[in-house]
Amino acid sequence: MTERFTGNFTQQEPIPEAGIEAALDVLRHGRLHRYNVAEGETAQTALLEQEFAALMGSKYALAVASGGYAIATALRAVGVGPGDRVLTNAFTLAPVPGAIASVGAVPVFVDVTEALTIDLDHLAQIVVEKNAPRVLLLSHMRGHICDMDRLMAITDAAGVTVIEDCAHTMGARWNGVLSGRHGAMAAYSTQTYKHVNSGEGGLLISDDPDLMARAIILSGSYMLYERHLAGPPPEAFEKVKYITPNISGRMDNLRAAILRPQLAGLDDQCSAWNARYRVVEAGLRDTPGLTVIERPAEESYVMSSFQFLLLDWTEREVQEVVRRCADRGVELKWFGGAEPAGFTSRYDSWRYADAPKMPKTDRVLCGILDLRLPLTFSHEDCAQIARIIRDVVSRVYQRAG
Ligand SMILES: *Cc1c(COP(=O)(O)O)cnc(C)c1O
Numbered sequence: 001m002t003e004r005f006t007g008n009f010t011q012q013e014p015i016p017e018a019g020i021e022a023a024l025d026v027l028r029h030g031r032l033h034r035y036n037v038a039e040g041e042t043a044q045t046a047l048l049e050q051e052f053a054a055l056m057g058s059k060y061a062l063a064v065a066s067g068g069y070a071i072a073t074a075l076r077a078v079g080v081g082p083g084d085r086v087l088t089n090a091f092t093l094a095p096v097p098g099a100i101a102s103v104g105a106v107p108v109f110v111d112v113t114e115a116l117t118i119d120l121d122h123l124a125q126i127v128v129e130k131n132a133p134r135v136l137l138l139s140h141m142r143g144h145i146c147d148m149d150r151l152m153a154i155t156d157a158a159g160v161t162v163i164e165d166c167a168h169t170m171g172a173r174w175n176g177v178l179s180g181r182h183g184a185m186a187a188y189s190t191q192t193y194k195h196v197n198s199g200e201g202g203l204l205i206s207d208d209p210d211l212m213a214r215a216i217i218l219s220g221s222y223m224l225y226e227r228h229l230a231g232p233p234p235e236a237f238e239k240v241k242y243i244t245p246n247i248s249g250r251m252d253n254l255r256a257a258i259l260r261p262q263l264a265g266l267d268d269q270c271s272a273w274n275a276r277y278r279v280v281e282a283g284l285r286d287t288p289g290l291t292v293i294e295r296p297a298e299e300s301y302v303m304s305s306f307q308f309l310l311l312d313w314t315e316r317e318v319q320e321v322v323r324r325c326a327d328r329g330v331e332l333k334w335f336g337g338a339e340p341a342g343f344t345s346r347y348d349s350w351r352y353a354d355a356p357k358m359p360k361t362d363r364v365l366c367g368i369l370d371l372r373l374p375l376t377f378s379h380e381d382c383a384q385i386a387r388i389i390r391d392v393v394s395r396v397y398q399r400a401g
Contacts, residue, residue, distance in 0.1 A: 003388055005329035007381050009372045012197055015258055016265065022257035032252045034063075035224045042229070044256035049203075049230040051263055056178055056186075058205035060212040061230040063251035064219050067167050067189025068095035070202035071137065072102045073249065074163045074185040077214040078135055080105050085133040087126065087160070089118050090347040090361040091335070091368070092139035096165055097350045100137060107353045108133055111361045116293055116307060116368070117146035119360070120154060127158035139165040140172070140179055142307055142370065145299050148174040148182050163187065170195040171270045173300040185211055190255070193372070195269065195304060196262040198255035209236040217241060220248035269375065270302040276373045276382045277303035283386025284308055289397035290390075291367075304373060310393070311367040317400050318366070324392045330385055336366035 015023075026032060026044060034045035045063050053061035064070050080086055082104030088096055091112035100107045110126065111119035118138065126132055136155055138146075155162050162183035166172075169179035170188050180186030185208070188194070190201035206212045209232030216225050217240060225237050262269075285292050291309035295301060310318050315336065322332050333341075340349045346365050347355050373382065 009331045011376045013375050016261045018261035019258040026253045026257045032254050044253040045251050046229045048256040053230040056205050059207045062204045062215050064202045065249040066200050067202040068099050069249040070187035070204040071099035073215050073218050075103050077211045078161050087133045087136040089139040092141045094345050096139050109347045109355050112364050116144040124154045135161045137163050140169040143168040143301050143303050145174045171266050172302045175298045198258045201255050213237045214240050214244050217244040218247050220246050220250050273304045279379050279382040280306045280386045287390045287393050290393050307370050309367040320396050328388045330388050333370040335368040
């Protein structure tokens with residue numbers, strides 16, 4: 001009998017009761033705007049920022065409307081403007097080059113390795129070129145973290161500023177250091193499919209008072225920046241307040257209220273995701289033709305999704321695997337498709353960027369298959385998903401010979 005999986009790959013867990021309670025409080029008093037506070041009250045958004053900074057060990061934190069907005073704000077804060085070129089990963093999601101385009105800048109893509117991380121040899125080569133870009137927007141795509149020590153050595157030596165896109169690495173670490181604590185600024189998303197869920201939302205952290213003062217004013221602080229509990233001192237704002245535009249993208253108190261209890265439970269959620277990831281990993285290991293992504297010892301990942309490679313398979317065979325898995329209830333996303341579909345897309349589908357062909361990256365992208373592992377899946381669900389993929393991949397591989 002062929003097994004069929006019946007779970008839903010896009011069903012997240014409910015919001016914790018404490019978040020629902022806190023949200024109802026905000027709805028009942030009606031002060032949803034972050035700067036709308038009663039006498040003696042501290043806004044939920046300000047508290048969220050304070051708690052997030054404490055969790056990340058950063059000096060400053062800012063809550064905003066989305067992850068993409070957080071990235072764009074970081075780019076503006078470090079001084080990226082129209083016509084500038086910004087380095088970023090060729091393997092990432094559309095909001096990353098999109099944030100670069102939103103400030104009028106142009107993405108310059110860096111190759112991806114078979115470990116699904118940025119190719120540091122390619123990066124090292126680009127940053128010493130004449131007129132090389134001065135900023136790297138580093139995307140820890142799908143939770144895969146590159147050798148951050150080597151990356152920072154390369155960028156520091158070249159005077160390149162690093163902004164980290166931690167949409168998939170909230171709570172993860174490299175060599176004991178939290179993801180987001182290497183670069184000048186780091187952006188997180190609190191959108192439904194990330195590690196905490198407020199529907200939409202973003203967070204930005206930094207230790208640099210000047211960068212964070214700019215980011216807070218950019219986010220639309222109406223000069224009420226003294227109401228931030230995780231912001232730099234007033235002197236930092238004095239330097240930039242007249243020359244920094246207000247590009248509104250604040251977070252509201254309702255979303256902050258939902259997020260605070262989730263941050264408190266983040267560690268447990270991360271362990272729960274990783275346990276599911278390891279079940280799938282164990283189930284897929286040693287499948288002929290299938291490459292499991294080996295994780296370096298320095299990396300403490302948080303995996304709310306799973307990727308594997310069908311390297312050097314033909315398009316037809318990969319498509320057959322995707323189709324047969326779908327027939328058995330397992331939704332795989334393929335990064336090799338010519339048309340962007342279901343949250344995948346590739347560097348050459350962002351045609352506004354006008355990127356040259358990247359053969360090394362193409363080879364890897366054509367082999368990447370991706371699935372979500374929401375916490376609503378049990379360990380048995382994950383084992384079954386792995387069995388189905390293993391069965392389908394083995395059959396297609398055998399037939400292809
Ligand atoms: C989701 C995501 C973002 C942006 O987050 P939004 O909150 O949806 O704007 C940025 N980078 C990556 C890699 C993402 O997956």
